[in-house]
Amino acid sequence: MTRRLPEAWRQPLAIVGGVVALAWLVIALAAPWLAPHDPLAQDLPRLAAPGPGHWFGTDQLGRDILSRVLYGARVSIPLTLMLVALSVLVGGLLGACAGYFGRWVDETIMRVADLVFAFPTVILAMVVAAALGASLTNAVLAVLVVAWPAYARVTRGLVLGVREREFVLSGRLLGFSVWRSLRVDVLPNVTGPVLVLATLDIGTALLLLSGLSFLGLGAKPPSPEWGAMVAGGVEVFDSWWVATFPGLAILTVVLAFNFLGDTLRDALDPRTARAIKERAL
Amino acid sequence: MTVSGDVSGADTPGPPPAAAQRGGRARVRRHPLARFLLRRVLIAILLAWGITLVTFVLTNLVPGDPAAANLGQRALGDPAIVAQWRQEHGLDKPLPQQYLIHLGGLLHGDLGTSQQSHRPVSQDLAETVPATLELAGAAIVVSLVLGVAFGVVAALRRDRLTDHALRVLSLIGISVPTFWLALVAFYVFFYRLQITPGSGRIDPGLTAPPPVTGLATVDSALAGQWDVFASAVGHLLTPALVLALYTIGLLTRFTRSAVLEVLGQDYVRAARAKGLPGRVILFRYVLRSALVPIITVAGLAFGSLLSGTVLVEAIFAWPGVGQYAYKSATTLDLPAVMGVGLVVGGVYLVINLIVDVLYGVIDPRVRLQ
Numbered sequence: 001m002t003r004r005l006p007e008a009w010r011q012p013l014a015i016v017g018g019v020v021a022l023a024w025l026v027i028a029l030a031a032p033w034l035a036p037h038d039p040l041a042q043d044l045p046r047l048a049a050p051g052p053g054h055w056f057g058t059d060q061l062g063r064d065i066l067s068r069v070l071y072g073a074r075v076s077i078p079l080t081l082m083l084v085a086l087s088v089l090v091g092g093l094l095g096a097c098a099g100y101f102g103r104w105v106d107e108t109i110m111r112v113a114d115l116v117f118a119f120p121t122v123i124l125a126m127v128v129a130a131a132l133g134a135s136l137t138n139a140v141l142a143v144l145v146v147a148w149p150a151y152a153r154v155t156r157g158l159v160l161g162v163r164e165r166e167f168v169l170s171g172r173l174l175g176f177s178v179w180r181s182l183r184v185d186v187l188p189n190v191t192g193p194v195l196v197l198a199t200l201d202i203g204t205a206l207l208l209l210s211g212l213s214f215l216g217l218g219a220k221p222p223s224p225e226w227g228a229m230v231a232g233g234v235e236v237f238d239s240w241w242v243a244t245f246p247g248l249a250i251l252t253v254v255l256a257f258n259f260l261g262d263t264l265r266d267a268l269d270p271r272t273a274r275a276i277k278e279r280a281l
Numbered sequence: 282m283t284v285s286g287d288v289s290g291a292d293t294p295g296p297p298p299a300a301a302q303r304g305g306r307a308r309v310r311r312h313p314l315a316r317f318l319l320r321r322v323l324i325a326i327l328l329a330w331g332i333t334l335v336t337f338v339l340t341n342l343v344p345g346d347p348a349a350a351n352l353g354q355r356a357l358g359d360p361a362i363v364a365q366w367r368q369e370h371g372l373d374k375p376l377p378q379q380y381l382i383h384l385g386g387l388l389h390g391d392l393g394t395s396q397q398s399h400r401p402v403s404q405d406l407a408e409t410v411p412a413t414l415e416l417a418g419a420a421i422v423v424s425l426v427l428g429v430a431f432g433v434v435a436a437l438r439r440d441r442l443t444d445h446a447l448r449v450l451s452l453i454g455i456s457v458p459t460f461w462l463a464l465v466a467f468y469v470f471f472y473r474l475q476i477t478p479g480s481g482r483i484d485p486g487l488t489a490p491p492p493v494t495g496l497a498t499v500d501s502a503l504a505g506q507w508d509v510f511a512s513a514v515g516h517l518l519t520p521a522l523v524l525a526l527y528t529i530g531l532l533t534r535f536t537r538s539a540v541l542e543v544l545g546q547d548y549v550r551a552a553r554a555k556g557l558p559g560r561v562i563l564f565r566y567v568l569r570s571a572l573v574p575i576i577t578v579a580g581l582a583f584g585s586l587l588s589g590t591v592l593v594e595a596i597f598a599w600p601g602v603g604q605y606a607y608k609s610a611t612t613l614d615l616p617a618v619m620g621v622g623l624v625v626g627g628v629y630l631v632i633n634l635i636v637d638v639l640y641g642v643i644d645p646r647v648r649l650q
Contacts, residue, residue, distance in 0.1 A: 013449070115331045118626050118633075122588035123606055127339055127618055130610035207458055211592055214460045215607060230461050234596070240468055247461030254456040262452060 017259025024253050028073035037064035039071040039224045047239045057241035059232060061222075065241060068224035069249050075136070075225045077253065080206040083140050083147070087205070088198050090144065091151025096190070098152065099159030100182060110156065113149035121146045125208060129217040136225070139218035143208050147201070154197055158190040200261035203254035210250050226250050314641060321637045325630055332630070333387060336622035337380050340615045370396060370615075383619070392623070393616030397609065402620035405605060410624060411495025412482060413594070413601035417586045419521035424528035424586075425579060431529070432536020432575075433563070436544065447533060454530025459589045463523045463596035470519060477519045480598035483512045520597045524589045528582040535578040539571040546570075573644045580636035584629050 027034060037044070037054075042062045050057040056065035098109040116124065125142040132138035162168055168185045176184065210227030212218040219225030221232075226246040233243020356362045367373045371382060386393060392402035435447040470477040478484060482497045487509050490500040498517065501509035543549060544567060552562050591603035598604075602621060609617030 013452075111331070114328065115335050118328050118332055118630060119335075119622065120584045120588040120625055120629060122591050123621065123625055124339075126591060126606065126610050127336075127622060130613065130618075131340060134611075203456055207456075210458060211460060214458075214592065215595070216611065227458075227460075230458070230464065234464060237468065237472065243461065243464050247458055247465070250458045250461065251453075251456055254458070255453060258452050258456050262448075 011263055013259045014263035017256045017263070020252055020256035021260060024073055024077060024256065027070055028077045031070045031074050035064075035067035035070045037067040039063065039068045040222050047236060047242070049239075050241050056245045057239070059242050060236050060239075065229075065245050068229060069226070069245050072224045072226045072229065072246060072249060075219065075223060076206060076210065076250075079136065079140055080202060080209060083143055083205050083209065084198050084202050086144055087147040087201070088151055088194060091148035092155045092194055094148065095152035095155030096159050096182060096186065099156035100163060100178070100186065106156070109152060113152050116146060116149045119146075121208065122211060125212060126215065126217060129212050134217045134220065136213070136219045136223070139209055139212040142212065143205060146208075147205060150201070151194060151197065155190055155194055158193060159186055162186055162189045196261065196265050199257060199264055202257040203261070206250060206254055317641045318638060321634055325634045328630055329627060332623060332626040333384060334380075336619045336626070337383060339622075340618050341376055341379070387623070392620040395609070395614055395617040397612050397614045397617065402616050405617065406602065406620055406624050407495070409600060409602040409605045412497075412599060413587070413590050413603060414628075415496040415498065415517065416520055416524065416593070416599060416601060417583065417590055419517050420524040420528065420586050421579070421583055423521060423525040424532055424582060427525070428529045428532025429536050429575060431533040433540055433568070435533065435537040436540035439541065447537075451530035451533040454526045454533070457526060459523065459527060460592040460596065462526065463520065463593045466519050466523050467596055478512065478515045482516050482600065483509055487512055520593050520599060524586055524593050527589065528586060531582055531585075532575065532578060536571065536575050539574045540567055543567045543570045569643070573640060576636055576639050576643070580633050583632045587625055587629065
């Protein structure tokens with residue numbers, strides 16, 4: 001099947017975002033072959049400025065920062081993707097139930113979502129992470145707690161929109177079970193927008209996760225997690241390279257997914273999509 | 282994709298947190314606005330109670346042990362000391378009873394005693410909250426002014442170079458890790474260029490003005506200490522700008538799409554056909570309608586500012602609630618954590634209430650729902 005790239009995707013931002021995101025995925029997969037040093041080995045001169053042999057410099061323990069940044073992709077990127085997938089799953093399922101069943105199911109789920117929305121995200125995530133104990137897994141759980149309601153809300157709205165449509169009702173009249181109806185008739189009509197939200201959310205999730213690690217509530221040393229590496233740079237303030245490069249790594253990954261998500265949203269929004277098509281003609 | 286017709290749901294900012302609760306029952310009677318306000322306030326009170334419940338449950342049902350976080354190794358080895366410590370802090374009673382005691386205290390303005398500072402949590406918060414409000418308040422003002430201005434410019438110059446440049450800039454704004462940006466700004470402007478003052482709220486050599494509002498800028502101006510005022514503004518500038526970058530990006534994006542949406546309306550075309558000057562059309566016709574979604578996002582943006590303060594305060598040694606929250610969360614200082622959750626949740630709640638009310642004031646249709 002040969003399909004042409006939709007017009008909206010042939011945009012410089014989407015291309016840049018796609019290329020950078022892909023590059024980071026490749027780095028995450030190939031880090032052991034790309035990294036010039038062992039990310040944990042403390043055998044280089046301490047706090048050496050960037051230069052030949054160690055292009056991003058070394059940290060206070062004599063570890064190669066370039067290698068740590070490359071290996072960091074293996075820590076942060078899979079965890080962030082898993083986190084967003086979990087949020088979509090949990091939030092989507094709860095939101096779909098709320099929208100489909102209505103009444104007390106809806107009330108209960110959406111009031112809990114409202115409560116989570118009543119807190120600023122980092123503060124709630126910080127409390128959850130601190131209470132569970134500092135570890136990367138717990139940080140992921142903490143971010144999950146604050147991330148699912150957005151999906152629940154969007155999915156619920158979309159399900160409410162299709163619930164009463166003829167094709168769903170006729171499916172039910174044909175004797176579809178609740179789950180079959182949800183799966184066959186409702187789900188395909190809500191996945192698109194939820195996936196856009198998910199793409200846009202990858203950046204936010206990574207920011208939150210690395211923020212928790214920066215506060216010391218996520219990755220534990222010596223893990224080459226980017227947020228924790230920036231925190232390490234705070235201690236050796238005048239060696240700017242220690243914090244700069246892991247920060248740039250976070251920035252480029254988040255930016256790439258935001259470029260992608262932004263274009264995706266334009267492409268799927270009927271109003272902007274039409275405008276783009278008109279321009280393309 | 283077969284779903285394109287439904288996408289707008291993900292595109293718009295979504296209803297404000299409490300808007301989902303807006304029932305369709307109320308019919309417009311004599312005072313629609315008063316009824317609307319009353320309903321919003323009642324929902325806010327319910328949510329406030331919910332916040333007390335969530336903070337309590339969160340800080341109690343999770344597997345962290347506050348005794349382990351607060352007592353030393355040797356004290357932990359002695360069951361008698363641990364038991365006495367738990368009794369002192371009311372942790373030996375059943376949970377529902379602990380919650381009722383906690384709730385009763387709250388009604389009397391008693392937030393308990395911090396296990397770390399050994400002072401009333403309310404006193405700790407009274408000192409830290411104004412510092413954070415000053416920081417977040419300055420940041421939201423900057424974000425609103427710049428974000429709305431950039432968004433309007435981007436919409437008016439749609440698809441031109443300015444629009445594309447602003448799009449990239451606003452996307453960068455929402456992608457920069459705040460904690461990293463704070464560090465970079467501190468390093469570049471304070472350490473290298475030495476054009477901004479260092480950490481804290483005023484220069485260490487100056488005496489703080491007598492506290493009236495708790496806001497260093499306002500208090501120093503009230504006291505007529507202009508050197509302190511200048512110092513306070515200088516100290517506020519960098520962290521507020523760092524904090525604002527994310528919300529500037531957010532507001533630029535939403536203002537742009539809100540203004541574009543209104544620009545396409547028939548009544549704007551009619552106003553233009555009538556020959557009204559562009560400025561009148563922009564301010565009286567376009568911005569007024571576009572303000573509704575912008576205000577919603579601004580309310581949400583304030584929440585993200587409060588979140589951001591945790592990360593920014595750490596770098597700039599800003600003695601605000603963010604640092605206090607961090608310290609109490611990592612030491613599992615439960616009364617302090619609950620106090621922070623309550624106050625921050627409460628501030629957020631009030632902001633959302635204001636947003637809802639503004640919503641009703643600006644857009645009469647909202648009141649009729």
